[in-house]
Amino acid sequence: MKTSSLFLFIIGLFICNISNSQTNQKGFTIIPLGVKGGLDESNLSAYLVKANGAEQYICLDAGTIYAGLQKATLSNYFGPLHDATEIQKKFINSYFISHGHLDHTAGLVMNSPGDSFKKNIYAIPSVIEVLKSSQFSSKSWSNFANEGDKPIIGKYQYQYLVPEKEIEVNSAGVSVTPFVLSHVKPYESTAFLVRNQSDYLLYLGDTGPDEVEHSSQLENLWNHIAPLIQKKQLKSIFIEVSFSNKVADASLYGHLTPNWLMREMNKLYLLAGDHLKEVSIMVTHMKPCVNCETNIKEDLQKANSLGLKLYFPKQGEIINQ
Numbered sequence: 001m002k003t004s005s006l007f008l009f010i011i012g013l014f015i016c017n018i019s020n021s022q023t024n025q026k027g028f029t030i031i032p033l034g035v036k037g038g039l040d041e042s043n044l045s046a047y048l049v050k051a052n053g054a055e056q057y058i059c060l061d062a063g064t065i066y067a068g069l070q071k072a073t074l075s076n077y078f079g080p081l082h083d084a085t086e087i088q089k090k091f092i093n094s095y096f097i098s099h100g101h102l103d104h105t106a107g108l109v110m111n112s113p114g115d116s117f118k119k120n121i122y123a124i125p126s127v128i129e130v131l132k133s134s135q136f137s138s139k140s141w142s143n144f145a146n147e148g149d150k151p152i153i154g155k156y157q158y159q160y161l162v163p164e165k166e167i168e169v170n171s172a173g174v175s176v177t178p179f180v181l182s183h184v185k186p187y188e189s190t191a192f193l194v195r196n197q198s199d200y201l202l203y204l205g206d207t208g209p210d211e212v213e214h215s216s217q218l219e220n221l222w223n224h225i226a227p228l229i230q231k232k233q234l235k236s237i238f239i240e241v242s243f244s245n246k247v248a249d250a251s252l253y254g255h256l257t258p259n260w261l262m263r264e265m266n267k268l269y270l271l272a273g274d275h276l277k278e279v280s281i282m283v284t285h286m287k288p289c290v291n292c293e294t295n296i297k298e299d300l301q302k303a304n305s306l307g308l309k310l311y312f313p314k315q316g317e318i319i320n321q
């Protein structure tokens with residue numbers, strides 16, 4: 001082989017490696033940094049996700065960061081690093097925010113002074129508008145992002161997601177497709193479909209049931225993911241159950257109960273069939289109160305006539321899918 005063609009061959013290998021999203025391993029590594037839907041400000045919705053073998057994580061919602069990373073360091077997930085701020089700087093590549101409610105954003109805002117520059121915040125336009133007007137705003141904090149109130153610090157770049165259009169995050173080895181959800185119409189939330197090669201994971205931000213929301217956003221999402229379930233490509237669905245069945249539809253404020261989750265899962269089952277039973281259903285965003293979590297878990301067991309695999313992620317405990 002001539003020197004010039006050897007050079008081209010090596011360059012080709014290098015490019016191939018990069019476009020392959022830097023990992024040939026299948027599946028995902030997930031670290032929940034926060035799992036609850038309110039009250040306990042040290043444990044609010046935030047999930048680190050990367051392709052197995054990739055260097056960095058994307059952060060799906062960012063209710064709690066610091067306390068979650070501290071907990072995760074107890075298990076040495078980040079090697080010799082044990083300082084939460086250093087881990088955030090080095091290992092979190094970017095943030096995907098489902099909607100602008102504080103229990104999904106407070107960790108990002110509060111930890112912004114210690115974070116490193118040039119990170120992306122990905123969200124649909126209506127969510128970026130909330131972040132700009134009421135969170136990274138000089139009235140409530142400093143503007144660490146790149147648009148909105150002056151002075152602009154510009155540490156974070158807003159990246160406007162187009163619904164149902166996939167984007168690539170190379171350093172985390174994943175691609176992400178957003179889907180709009182209804183969270184008390186017309187307020188929008190987002191689901192993120194994360195892909196590593198042919199494997200998928202679905203994370204939903206807060207959402208009400210279609211029937212209560214007078215919406216078809218969940219139906220649209222189920223239609224998109226049903227073929228992935230049939231082909232056994234979808235590994236897990238992270239979905240909220242905020243309240244027990246005791247809460248009336250009029251008081252749901254854009255959330256699901258065990259009965260409503262299972263009604264939606266039955267609709268998905270009609271589209272996807274028996275393979276839905278092999279998908280891990282990760283129940284998120286339970287709102288704490290005396291006996292609330294126990295009631296939700298009991299209601300879910302009773303309503304689970306399909307025999308779905310239900311899991312309850314814990315803060316700082318790694319999940320491999």
Ligand SMILES: [Zn+2]
Nearest residue numbers: 037101103206
């Ligand atoms: Zn929430």
Ligand SMILES: [Zn+2]
Nearest residue numbers: 099101183206
């Ligand atoms: Zn919300």
